[in-house]
Amino acid sequence: MEQLVIVATSDVHSPRYLMHYMSALARHSDDCTAARLVVWAGDMVERGRVSALRPVVEVTRRRCPSARIVAVFGNEEYMDRENEFVRRYPQVVWLNDTYITFETRGLRIAVYGTRGAIDKPTPWQRRHIPGIERVYAERVRRLREEVKRLKSQGYYVIAVMHYAPTRLTIEGEDPSIWPYMASLAMEAAIRDAKPDLVIHGHAHHAKRLEAWINGTHVVNVAFPARGDVTILRVPMSRAAYAEAGAGDESSTGGEAQPAATGSPPPSGGSDKSG
Numbered sequence: 001m002e003q004l005v006i007v008a009t010s011d012v013h014s015p016r017y018l019m020h021y022m023s024a025l026a027r028h029s030d031d032c033t034a035a036r037l038v039v040w041a042g043d044m045v046e047r048g049r050v051s052a053l054r055p056v057v058e059v060t061r062r063r064c065p066s067a068r069i070v071a072v073f074g075n076e077e078y079m080d081r082e083n084e085f086v087r088r089y090p091q092v093v094w095l096n097d098t099y100i101t102f103e104t105r106g107l108r109i110a111v112y113g114t115r116g117a118i119d120k121p122t123p124w125q126r127r128h129i130p131g132i133e134r135v136y137a138e139r140v141r142r143l144r145e146e147v148k149r150l151k152s153q154g155y156y157v158i159a160v161m162h163y164a165p166t167r168l169t170i171e172g173e174d175p176s177i178w179p180y181m182a183s184l185a186m187e188a189a190i191r192d193a194k195p196d197l198v199i200h201g202h203a204h205h206a207k208r209l210e211a212w213i214n215g216t217h218v219v220n221v222a223f224p225a226r227g228d229v230t231i232l233r234v235p236m237s238r239a240a241y242a243e244a245g246a247g248d249e250s251s252t253g254g255e256a257q258p259a260a261t262g263s264p265p266p267s268g269g270s271d272k273s274g
C-alpha cells in the first residue's frame with residue numbers, strides 16, 4: 001500500500017546534537033528521499049540561537065528534497081525570537097497555533113501546530129510571562145476547536161506540539177516534574193477532537209515513546225530520547241482518498257492561518273521551561 005512518509009524529530013538543540021542528526025538523516029537516506037513531510041516539534045536550536053538552525057535546514061533540504069518542512073517553536077526558540085526564525089528561514093512552514101493543509105496523491109492532510117501547554121508553568125515562566133496560564137488554556141482551546149473543524153472537513157489531521165500532550169509518553173522522566181512537561185487539559189482536548197496523529201517532543205528521558213488516546217496515535221519524537229529521527233508512515237487507505245481521486249501532489253494553498261481570536265502570545269519574554 002502507498003504510504004505518506006514523515007520524518008519527524010525535535011530537541012536537536014543545534015549545535016548540541018547536530019552531528020547526530022546529520023548521521024541519522026544519512027542512515028535513513030531512502031525514507032528521507034521519499035518523505036513528503038518533515039516535522040520539527042520544537043527545540044531544534046539551543047538557547048535561542050537563531051543562526052544554529054541554518055545547518056539543520058540545509059542538511060534537511062539536501063536529504064529530504066521532496067518534503068515540506070513544518071515546525072513549531074519549543075521553549076528554546078524563545079518567544080521574542082519567533083519573528084527572526086520566520087524571517088530567516090522562509091523554507092520552513094512555522095506553525096504557531098495555526099495550520100496548513102495540503103494534498104498528496106489524493107490524501108488530504110492538515111497539520112496543526114502549537115508550542116503546546118503544560119499543567120504548571122515553571123517558576124521562570126510565572127515570573128517572566130504574564131498570564132501564562134491563560135496562554136496555555138487558549139492554546140488548548142484553539143487546538144480543540146480547529147482540529148475538530150478540520151476533522152469534520154475530512155482531513156487526515158496531524159497535531160504537532162512541543163510539550164507533551166499526555167503523561168503517557170513522558171514515562172521515564174522524574175514524576176515530580178511531569179506537571180512541567182505535559183498537559184492533562186491537552187490530553188482531554190485530544191480525546192475530544194480526535195486528531196489522527198500527535199507528534200511532540202520536549203521529554204528527553206522518556207522511555208515510553210508512543211501511546212494511544214481514544215484512537216489517536218501519540219508519538220514522542222525527542223531526538224535525545226530516541227537517538228534517532230522518527231520515521232512515520234501513514235497508509236493511504238482508500239477511505240482517506242479525496243473524492244478527486246489519486247493524482248500528483250497538488251498544494252491547496254497551504255497558507256498558515258492567522259490567529260483569528262484570543263489574546264496574542266506575550267512578547268518580550270522567553271518561554272524557558274527552567
Ligand SMILES: [Fe+2]
Pocket residue numbers: 043074075076162201202273
Ligand atoms: Fe523543550
